[in-house]
Amino acid sequence: AHLVIGADGRRSLCRTAAGIETECRTYPQSALTFNLAHARPHGDTSTEFHTESGPFTLVPLPGQRSSLVFVVKPADAPRLSSLADAELAGEIERRSHSLLGKIEIESGRGVFPLAAEVARCLGRNRIVLIGEAAHVMPPIGAQGLNLGLRDAATIGELVVAARREGDDIGSDDLTGRYEHMRRADVTSRSLAVDLLNRSLLSDFLPLQGARGLGLYLLDRIGPLRRAAMREGVAPAASQPRLMRGEAL
Ligand SMILES: Cc1cc2nc3c(=O)[nH]c(=O)nc-3n(C[C@H](O)[C@H](O)[C@H](O)COP(=O)(O)OP(=O)(O)OC[C@H]3O[C@@H](n4cnc5c(N)ncnc54)[C@H](O)[C@@H]3O)c2cc1C
Known part of the structure; x- marks a missing residue:
């Protein structure tokens, strides 16, 4: 070619x-990602909470749904990602200060170690x-x-x-x-x-x-x-x- x-x-x-x-850097952080449905509208606005373990970011999807990127300490990731849907929904509602009302977790959770890499x-x-x-x-x-x-x-x-x-x-x-x-x-x-x-x-x-x-x-x-x-x-x-x- x-x-x-x-x-x-x-x-x-x-x-x-x-x-x-590449030049590679790793961070003591993991990102949990999944989609959720919520009772209140997101108003086409992405909300990023800055916490001591990293960002907690809600990205709007069509309808009353959002995608979540939840950055935590690597030691906390397995526990959080294996919570039952209702427990995880409660945790997300608490961490998002009920901004989007009642939360329902959708299927398909991902966990990524955080890294930076530049060619x-x-x-x-x-x-x-x-x-x-x-x-x-x-x-x-x-x-x-x-x-x-x-x-x-x-x-x-x-x-x-x-x-x-x-x-x-x-x-x-x-x-x-x-x-x-x-x-x-x-x-x-x-x-x-x-x-x-x-x-x-x-x-x-x-x-x-x-x-x-x-x-x-x-x-x-x-x-x-x-x-x-x-x-x-x-x-x-x-x-x-x-x-x-x-x-x-
Ligand atoms: C948890 C998380 C949250 C993020 N949130 C945001 C955000 O809110 N806003 C934002 O701007 N960015 C965000 N990003 C970054 C964004 O996802 C990436 O910048 C973007 O997806 C990169 O696109 P890409 O096409 O380069 O790579 P990818 O999306 O990884 O696509 C690469 C594609 O190549 C295909 N591929 C690989 N190897 C082969 C092969 N040998 N043959 C054929 N196909 C192959 C793969 O299957 C894949 O489809 C986020 C990333 C992560 C991990």
Whole structure:
């Protein structure tokens, strides 16, 4: 093939085939994930509670249903994940301060050890990596999917431009440009998510205070909150054309 785009997730065979190493960090945390139905509407709003074991995040699904990412200490994960539905529902209702009313747990529970992993190189030997093949981060701040979409839009833009010029779409020049265009976004998001996650686990009061102050200011100052939301979903500096709604 002229070019392979590795979108095969965190255990990427494409990454291995390209001979690309990763930098890996593990955290003393596990994420329990499952879907739930609830009595009160979520209002299409995602709610993230920051607890001393990590984030507890409710992501809205269609109807009165949500998906939960519940980050706990690894020692607590087996006990919580094996609770009967009614007991687990009570625990979730308590931890979510009954925000969504009465909870019913749906079938299908997952447990993931939390880790961060970033590929040392985003493209080589006619293979480029996108999404979790290139970067895995803890599920805090909802950054993973958007980062992957920006990867996909960027390589799409580069390939279309190269084809138009009659250039080789898998050349070292093209994979190098992909690396250049994506590296700052990937590195800055990984660092920000790592810092936010560590600030939850840390007992260091000044760090906890800084996080609390940051969240307080975001809550109180509308323009700051909107700017942070925009930057989280669609950063001005690394927005490829497809993500701006422009044709290639
Ligand atoms: C618990 C948890 C909660 C998260 N919450 C959020 C969130 O709220 N917001 C957010 O933005 N992100 C979140 N993320 C991150 C988000 O899920 C990922 O960023 C996203 O799924 C990555 O997409 P991907 O396509 O790169 O990888 P994946 O979703 O892993 O997809 C890879 C695909 O490749 C396939 N595949 C792998 N190997 C092969 C092969 N050899 N042949 C054929 N197919 C293959 C797999 O079957 C899979 O379908 C969360 C992640 C976790 C673990």
